[in-house]
Amino acid sequence: RKEVEQDPGPFNVPEGATVAFNCTYSNSASQSFFWYRQDCRKEPKLLMSVYSSGNEDGRFTAQLNRASQYISLLIRDSKLSDSATYLCVVNGGKGSARQLTFGSGTQLTVLP
Amino acid sequence: DGGITQSPKYLFRKEGQNVTLSCEQNLNHDAMYWYRQDPGQGLRLIYYSQIVNDFQKGDIAEGYSVSREKKESFPLTVTSAQKNPTAFYLCASSISGDVTEKLFFGSGTQLSVL
Numbered sequence: 001r002k003e004v005e006q007d008p009g010p011f012n013v014p015e016g017a018t019v020a021f022n023c024t025y026s027n028s029a030s031q032s033f034f035w036y037r038q039d040c041r042k043e044p045k046l047l048m049s050v051y052s053s054g055n056e057d058g059r060f061t062a063q064l065n066r067a068s069q070y071i072s073l074l075i076r077d078s079k080l081s082d083s084a085t086y087l088c089v090v091n092g093g094k095g096s097a098r099q100l101t102f103g104s105g106t107q108l109t110v111l112p
Numbered sequence: 113d114g115g116i117t118q119s120p121k122y123l124f125r126k127e128g129q130n131v132t133l134s135c136e137q138n139l140n141h142d143a144m145y146w147y148r149q150d151p152g153q154g155l156r157l158i159y160y161s162q163i164v165n166d167f168q169k170g171d172i173a174e175g176y177s178v179s180r181e182k183k184e185s186f187p188l189t190v191t192s193a194q195k196n197p198t199a200f201y202l203c204a205s206s207i208s209g210d211v212t213e214k215l216f217f218g219s220g221t222q223l224s225v226l
Binding site for chain 2 (some may be wrong): 045049087091098099104
């Protein structure tokens with residue numbers, strides 16, 4: 001089983017739709033969770049950290065389910081500019097950022 | 113503006129040749145990283161440095177070398193021992209290397225083999 005698994009997609013949704021991605025992780029000792037956004041052939045950029053209680057930033061909501069070992073990202077009212085690949089990032093249970101594991105990404109295309 | 117600068121954007125390597133990818137940051141970050149990204153795969157850690165003159169191997173260090181002589185600079189050399197170097201290479205930095213910190217990435221270097 002991969003340490004971090006994501007559905008690669010692609011997810012093609014119409015503008016204004018709500019879309020959700022899940023990401024499962026294998027290490028139950030993981031402490032830190034993130035969603036990064038990556039545009040085609042560009043660098044990843046932090047979208048949001050994921051907190052135990054769940055957190056929201058505008059149209060984006062992130063949730064953590066420790067019992068089932070997955071995190072989710074919900075995007076409401078999708079915009080054309082949301083089209084990108086979304087990377088799930090999980091640490092391996094230790095304190096150093098060198099232990100971060102990146103998922104292979106979920107590709108989203110928002111259609112007009 | 114503060115940030116990370118990678119160069120060149122595109123690089124071509126001949127068989128048996130060593131090439132060096134540049135990474136410079138003016139964010140005053142202690143920790144710097146090199147990742148490799150292949151199509152359809154997640155980023156994989158090549159090397160990591162948390163302080164000047166010290167660095168550690170990541171998951172796929174074979175065929176690569178780095179140096180950290182200055183805080184701002186963390187160049188990556190892809191040696192001839194790396195048999196499959198074609199990939200997108202990303203340099204990143206964070207304040208101290210703690211797992212809770214945001215990673216700042218450079219814009220990447222696409223390396224291809226001639």
